Amino acid sequence: MQHDPVHFDPALATADATSSLSEAADTSESQDVRQKREFNKLQKRLRREAGNAIIDYRMIDEGDRVMVCLSGGKDSYTMLEMLLSLQRNAPVNFSLIAVNMDQKQPGFPEHVLPTYLEQRGVDYHILERDTYSVVKEKTPEGKTTCALCSRLRRGSLYGFAEEIGATKIALGHHREDILETLFLNMFFGGSLKSMPPKLLSDDGKNIVIRPLAYCKEADIAEYARLMAFPIIPCNLCGSQPNMQRQVVKEMLAEWNKKHPGRLESMFKAVTNVAPSQLADRDLFDFAGLEAKQAELRAGRIQALNVG
Ligand code: SF4
Numbered sequence: 001m002q003h004d005p006v007h008f009d010p011a012l013a014t015a016d017a018t019s020s021l022s023e024a025a026d027t028s029e030s031q032d033v034r035q036k037r038e039f040n041k042l043q044k045r046l047r048r049e050a051g052n053a054i055i056d057y058r059m060i061d062e063g064d065r066v067m068v069c070l071s072g073g074k075d076s077y078t079m080l081e082m083l084l085s086l087q088r089n090a091p092v093n094f095s096l097i098a099v100n101m102d103q104k105q106p107g108f109p110e111h112v113l114p115t116y117l118e119q120r121g122v123d124y125h126i127l128e129r130d131t132y133s134v135v136k137e138k139t140p141e142g143k144t145t146c147a148l149c150s151r152l153r154r155g156s157l158y159g160f161a162e163e164i165g166a167t168k169i170a171l172g173h174h175r176e177d178i179l180e181t182l183f184l185n186m187f188f189g190g191s192l193k194s195m196p197p198k199l200l201s202d203d204g205k206n207i208v209i210r211p212l213a214y215c216k217e218a219d220i221a222e223y224a225r226l227m228a229f230p231i232i233p234c235n236l237c238g239s240q241p242n243m244q245r246q247v248v249k250e251m252l253a254e255w256n257k258k259h260p261g262r263l264e265s266m267f268k269a270v271t272n273v274a275p276s277q278l279a280d281r282d283l284f285d286f287a288g289l290e291a292k293q294a295e296l297r298a299g300r301i302q303a304l305n306v307g
Pocket residue numbers: 105145146147149150234235236237238239240
């Protein structure tokens with residue numbers, strides 16, 4: 001951890017060097033204590049939010065074998081640490097197995113995750129699939145590669161989860177990922193949907209969980225910095241970041257700066273949907289409102305007659 005430099009005054013130094021040095025040591029010690037306290041608060045907050053999300057969506061049951069997808073980014077390292085910590089005190093027994101996919105991007109540092117996971121004593125698999133070549137071959141020049149890359153990665157990980165008997169697949173998406181996806185789908189997909197905290201895959205074979213769904217990205221970034229995780233960048237493939245996602249990310253950050261609390265409110269909205277106040281005819285029976293009205297009227301008349 002870094003400390004702020006202790007300011008040094010030459011006049012005071014000549015007057016009482018010993019006293020200055022001892023004050024500096026005190027200041028440094030109190031900074032250490034303060035930083036440790038801040039770190040503990042941050043860690044507790046992340047653990048509480050992950051624990052609440054797991055409970056609220058019943059993400060993990062007794063005997064679950066949770067496959068923790070590790071990309072080497074800040075989010076997945078944080079998710080693994082939170083799950084390891086929660087596992088120690090959870091009322092249910094579950095096991096964790098970390099899985100990283102080596103997509104054969106040039107320069108991928110193969111040793112980083114195995115070294116980290118061995119030091120942490122976590123069981124793991126490295127799944128080697130050359131999706132990099134497929135993505136390069138199939139994506140037209142100048143087009144962004146992330147969509148196909150993620151689809152191929154997801155397919156491989158889902159298949160691998162079955163192979164190793166994992167009952168849940170944990171992904172490291174956080175609150176901002178969920179909100180950004182919500183806006184991207186509204187802006188470009190014409191649908192009101194995002195990334196749910198828990199999901200059954202289309203073929204019904206896998207259940208995906210997102211234990212960091214309630215966690216703020218800024219908290220995760222700070223935690224990753226303080227933990228000095230050995231981060232592996234995602235853009236080894238040479239791809240540009242997804243520009244549309246970046247624009248939405250900046251838009252949300254700007255809103256939150258101008259109106260603190262806006263992201264909290266928007267996330268709460270995702271968990272508090274009123275289908276009768278939207279316009280999806282599959283979710284709410286608008287055509288049947290007259291029948292509902294007649295039913296209510298009949299009920300009221302009957303109640304008056306009985307009274
Ligand atoms: S940046 Fe590269 S490796 Fe990361 S998701 Fe996009 S295409 Fe895949």
